[in-house]
Amino acid sequence: MxxxxxxxxxxxxxxxxxxxxxxxxxxxxxxxxxxxxxxxxxxxxxxxxxxxxxxxxxxxxxxxxxxxxxxxxxxxxxxxxxxxxxxxxxxxxxxxxxxxxxxxxxDPLESSxxxxxxxxxxxxxxxxxxxxxxxxxxxxxxxxxxxxxxxxxxxxxxxxxxxxxxxxxxxxxxxxxxxxxxxxxxxxxxxxxxxxxxxxxxxxxxxxxxxxxxxxxxxxxxxxxxxxxxxxxxxxxxxxxxxxxxRVLDADQDERNILAARYLSGIRNKHIVLPEVPVAGERHSWHLFVVRSAYRNALQAHLHEQGVATLVHYPIPIHRQQAYSCLAWPSLPVAERLAETVLSLPIYPGMKRVDRVIEACNSFNPDSDSCMGA
Incomplete structure (x- = not known):
């Protein structure tokens, strides 16, 4: 795994x-x-x-x-x-x-x-x-x-x-x-x-x-x-x-950027939306590499079957948490869509088998029997 x-x-x-x-x-x-x-x-x-x-x-x-x-x-x-x-x-x-x-x-911007x-x-x-x-x-x-x-x-x-x-x-x-x-x-x-x-x-x-x-x-x-x-x-x-x-944080950040670039160039699946590529002069620290998919739960199950651990950051927006249910909230559709579709892939210095994660993402097909079952 x-x-x-x-x-x-x-x-x-x-x-x-x-x-x-x-x-x-x-x-x-x-x-x-x-x-x-x-x-x-x-x-x-x-x-x-x-x-x-x-x-x-x-x-x-x-x-x-x-x-x-x-x-x-x-x-x-x-x-x-x-x-x-x-x-x-x-x-x-x-x-x-x-x-x-x-x-x-x-609401957040859906793009970022x-x-x-x-x-x-x-x-x-x-x-x-x-x-x-x-x-x-x-x-x-x-x-x-x-x-x-x-x-x-x-x-x-x-x-x-x-x-x-x-x-x-x-x-x-x-x-x-x-x-x-x-x-x-x-x-x-x-x-x-x-x-x-x-x-x-x-x-x-x-x-x-x-x-x-x-x-x-x-x-x-x-x-x-x-x-x-x-x-x-x-x-x-x-x-x-x-x-x-x-003392090694800059070097670790460089490695995170290399891993993110491999994901951004390697994942090619119409059912997976990749995060935006940083603009010129922007440095993303890539604490998390978060993709989106309308089939998030099936994608997560598929990746697990392929030996890739993932997490969801975050599955419940603040206004849907019981701790804040006593307050009246406006409509927040973007936050709710993100909560339903985001999935975080592994990314950290020293990470091995990045290509395997990419292959697992590219092999995902929500219409397949295994994914439908998930």
């Missing part, structure tokens, strides 16, 4: 370096908010091209802390509306709700699966205070149009870059287009820890200081708590591991 993601092999590459990092952290005797974290924050900020990085417990916390910090700074108040795409992972909406704000869902700037504009009201695009699957949302929309209406622009480490347009990387950005270092991400982790990126010194305080019980000095914060800190060991993996 070709695994969807071989985390064991991906991390085995660094076994010796991980062991050295563990010993270094043990020898330091310091396990939270120490030199490893400060070093990783500086290195990741430099790699992305932004002034400030604040390591936190996970990607959800990164989003939540950005929103809560803006509330502490008076830029947001409870009940303000935040526009986000309907087809993203539920964490994006949960962060908005957790902060006491109102998530407003807008990212937030449609026209739909975002149509979803605005007198209570709209922020745009929260998601760089879904590792491709930048239309940040040029969304940044202009935010500028015209005086809105905050916050990037959910949980899947987009290294994605860029015109040399400008994800995490540097808006007022702030949230990253996740969940193990399956392009830059993944050996546990949970996340980070806030921003060029705003005041926001960075507020987030740094909020992640640490609302304290900048021990036992002095200026705000009601939380405990959400990227620990020393995970920071040390991430520093190691960050």
């Amino acid at each position: 070709i695994p969807f993601l071989d985390l064991k092999a991906l991390n085995k590459r660094f076994e010796g370096e991980f062991a050295s990092a563990l010993q270094r952290v043990l020898d330091s005797g310091w396990f939270v908010c120490g030199e490893e974290l400060r070093a990783f924050e500086a290195e990741f900020a430099l790699w992305c091209g932004v002034a400030h990085c604040i390591g936190v417990g996970n990607g959800l916390d990164a989003l939540s802390l950005i929103l809560k910090a803006y509330m502490h700074l008076g830029r947001l108040v409870p009940g303000d509306e935040v526009i986000l795409p309907a087809n993203t992972f539920i964490a994006t909406a949960l962060a908005v709700s957790e902060a006491g704000l109102v998530p407003v869902l807008a 699966a990212n937030l449609d700037p026209v739909a975002a504009a149509a979803a605005m009201s007198s209570r709209t205070r922020a745009l929260l695009p998601v760089h879904l699957y590792g491709r930048l949302a239309d940040m040029v149009a969304l940044r202009e929309l935010a500028r015209q209406h005086g809105l905050l622009l916050i990037e959910d870059a949980a899947q987009a480490h290294g994605a860029s347009l015109g040399g400008q990387r994800a995490g540097t287009w808006g007022d702030a950005a949230a990253f996740s270092f969940f193990p399956g991400k392009n830059l993944g820890a050996l546990g949970d982790g996340g980070a806030v990126l921003t060029g705003d010194e005041q926001l960075a200081a507020c987030v740094a305080s909020l992640r640490n019980y609302g304290s900048q000095r021990k036992y002095h708590h200026e705000q009601r914060g939380v405990n959400s800190r990227l620990d020393e060991l995970q920071a040390a591991f991430l520093r190691i993996k960050l």
Whole structure:
């Protein structure tokens, strides 16, 4: 079976370096908010091209802390509306709700699966205070149009870059287009820890200081708590591991692009819609390689029979989740179509037998007896 993601092999590459990092952290005797974290924050900020990085417990916390910090700074108040795409992972909406704000869902573009700037504009009201695009699957949302929309209406622009480490347009990387950005270092991400982790990126010194305080019980000095914060800190060991993996992230991204190019040139099946080819000057991080098919379930069954593991990101849009069934939602047909048709193929550094995946895709025929049976 070709695994969807071989985390064991991906991390085995660094076994010796991980062991050295563990010993270094043990020898330091310091396990939270120490030199490893400060070093990783500086290195990741430099790699992305932004002034400030604040390591936190996970990607959800990164989003939540950005929103809560803006509330502490008076830029947001409870009940303000935040526009986000309907087809993203539920964490994006949960962060908005957790902060006491109102998530407003807008349809994505069917071509990119990212937030449609026209739909975002149509979803605005007198209570709209922020745009929260998601760089879904590792491709930048239309940040040029969304940044202009935010500028015209005086809105905050916050990037959910949980899947987009290294994605860029015109040399400008994800995490540097808006007022702030949230990253996740969940193990399956392009830059993944050996546990949970996340980070806030921003060029705003005041926001960075507020987030740094909020992640640490609302304290900048021990036992002095200026705000009601939380405990959400990227620990020393995970920071040390991430520093190691960050050094090869560009090379890993290059390999993902090579694999994606092989898929894009090799898969030729009228029942499978491929993702868009990145435009000139655009770098897709290819966290996921997502195809679409009107026969998605049959395609997934066929690929499984051919020894190819796949996943669906995401089968239920936010407005169809029970957690948000209490709210009234507009019609969101594009998000619903994507939920019914998307399928993620394996893509990761070191992946073998790519040609076998391509052959399995090309041999799919929904009219065959085996596929009809699936």
